[in-house]
Amino acid sequence: MTITITAFDRSPDGGKGLARDTRIRWALEETGQPYDVRLVPRDEMKEPAHLRRNPFGQIPTYEEGELVLFESGAIVLHIASHHAGLLPDDANARARAITWMFAALNSVEPSILEIFIARILERDQPWATDRLPVVLDRVRERLGLLSDRLGDADWLDGAFSAGDLMMVSVLLRARPSGVLDEFPNLAAYVARGEARPAYQRAFAAQLAVNTRP
């Protein structure tokens, strides 16, 4: 069955790979799955046709036959559960890899998204300038703990897994603020993720969409 994902018709980041379709493309590339892409214009995100796919009116979504999924975490886990390459065979190691996916999405991404909220959504609010350093300090605290755990390992728990795919994807969103580079081992970890051929293909595919005439 054909896999079809949705992506922004034009990503707000102009093709930097920070939109959440990139992590799905990456998972599909790591597992060797071909896929089609349906581009959704931003003014159609909250229209009934797209809300049927994703009740929050966001991208990405995933369609395969009768199955319709949303949430990048659920989609990456679905891909990783059905195709080899992103989860270890050992049951305990598998549970730990999935734990890192949730950690990326629930313990790391929310604090990083606060940077976006402060810099973009609340940019015109009177507190915008004074609040940003407070937000960045919370990100630093979280990234400091992650940096301590990673140490000088290549990946978070043994071989590269869906947990690393998600953590690298989330950390990339902290890079424009400069805060990622304050943690050299995390910056190197992200660079290792970006160097993977599957990531390169995923990045190129989203860039092609966002730089087309």
Added chain:
Amino acid sequence: MTITITAFDRSPDGGKGLARDTRIRWALEETGQPYDVRLVPRDEMKEPAHLRRNPFGQIPTYEEGELVLFESGAIVLHIASHHAGLLPDDANARARAITWMFAALNSVEPSILEIFIARILERDQPWATDRLPVVLDRVRERLGLLSDRLGDADWLDGAFSAGDLMMVSVLLRARPSGVLDEFPNLAAYVARGEARPAYQRAFAAQLAVNTRP
């Protein structure tokens, strides 16, 4: 093998059931699994012994033999994957239930946690009063979309699942602000979750910890 979870020695909410150990207790109760609890004093959260269990120094964690997990989402998914009662048998329905778990944790909880950030963490900041309504409006937007999807159904996708367990747990955190009650179908959905005997047992267990002499 014995299951041991961690919880706050004294929860910051005084036993309202909003700390994340409650959702783990609930999943264990729904699936009929006995468990032990290790209480972690708040000044030991960032000590090496607890950081080995959870690199972010938070509760809950889950230990079973050699396996150590953190992240409430990963723990509930682990419990739901190994014991009957929280995930449907049909593969597509199962994937959709897991999608709702991720939706609760990545699309709903972050906006609700912003209320906590605004009201507690940034309470003494000069922007505290002016910013809270902006935060609440973002929560309303998200809950409005969720309310539209739920409609007059009892649960998000057929029978009660781990997706509902997580969504109810997350929505409970919006109730103290009053914003949950602005969406009567969501308030009734949460009340249905709270009425489940397994939730009642989980709530009572955390309350006993937090009200002991």
